Amino acid sequence: MNMRIIGWTVAACAAVAVVGCATKPTDAEVSAKATQMLKTSFKARGQAGLDRLDQDETQKLCTEYATAVPPKDVVTKVEKANFAAIKWPADGKYLGDWKKGERVAQEGRGKQFSDDPKGPVGGNCYACHQLAPQEVSYGTIGPSLYQFGKLRGYNDEVRKYAYGKIWNAEAYNACTLMPRFGHSGILSEEQVRDLVALLMDPDSPVNK
Numbered sequence: 001m002n003m004r005i006i007g008w009t010v011a012a013c014a015a016v017a018v019v020g021c022a023t024k025p026t027d028a029e030v031s032a033k034a035t036q037m038l039k040t041s042f043k044a045r046g047q048a049g050l051d052r053l054d055q056d057e058t059q060k061l062c063t064e065y066a067t068a069v070p071p072k073d074v075v076t077k078v079e080k081a082n083f084a085a086i087k088w089p090a091d092g093k094y095l096g097d098w099k100k101g102e103r104v105a106q107e108g109r110g111k112q113f114s115d116d117p118k119g120p121v122g123g124n125c126y127a128c129h130q131l132a133p134q135e136v137s138y139g140t141i142g143p144s145l146y147q148f149g150k151l152r153g154y155n156d157e158v159r160k161y162a163y164g165k166i167w168n169a170e171a172y173n174a175c176t177l178m179p180r181f182g183h184s185g186i187l188s189e190e191q192v193r194d195l196v197a198l199l200m201d202p203d204s205p206v207n208k
């Protein structure tokens with residue numbers, strides 16, 4: 001090999017080392033870099049603070065398995081911890097007013113930087129679910145909840161499940177796409193009860 005080729009090879013290797021190809025970064029390094037990039041590319045605006053980028057234990061675990069099915073022990077861990085964190089209604093009553101529940105299900109405003117922090121805050125349930133048949137515009141990310149009470153049975157076990165599911169969906173299905181409405185402080189206990197009534201009251205249009 002003549003000196004010119006040796007010189008070129010040395011220069012190319014140095015360039016590779018600078019861009020980091022010579023030593024592959026670890027997953028932790030990539031992850032730290034991605035977090036840093038996220039933090040520097042978002043700006044706090046109004047009620048939408050940068051603390052929203054901080055992941056709790058559940059979110060961290062679910063991010064780790066975002067492109068794979070989480071193993072059984074992770075599923076159990078996430079569901080157990082979230083179930084234990086559910087704040088059940090003090091008086092044991094799960095049912096509120098379905099008419100108010102329908103308004104909460106329809107309402108999509110509440111937590112964006114441009115929303116009034118004083119409210120209203122909604123659950124935007126129709127974005128992902130069919131509920132009352134009168135509403136023809138709904139998303140299909142979640143299953144249809146039409147006739148939820150009628151099909152499952154009007155009993156306390158199902159009322160409790162509906163309350164717990166809306167309060168903290170991760171308690172029943174680890175790494176679900178459904179937001180944790182009560183747990184994350186999006187909806188109040190009263191609003192969750194009103195939604196349970198929308199699903200579980202025999203007079204609700206959901207059960208007609």
Ligand code: HEC
Pocket residue numbers: 105123124125126127128129141142143145162165166169173176177178179181195
């Ligand atoms: C971003 C989409 C999304 C939103 C918004 C959403 N959900 Fe869900 N929901 C889902 C998905 C996906 C499932 C199915 C997977 C699961 O059970 O976690 C589900 C499941 C459910 C179930 C359990 C259904 C069953 O068959 O047992 C109930 C009850 C429910 N959602 C109620 C609600 C209510 C009430 C709201 C509004 C406060 C709501 N959801 C908002 C995505 C969503």
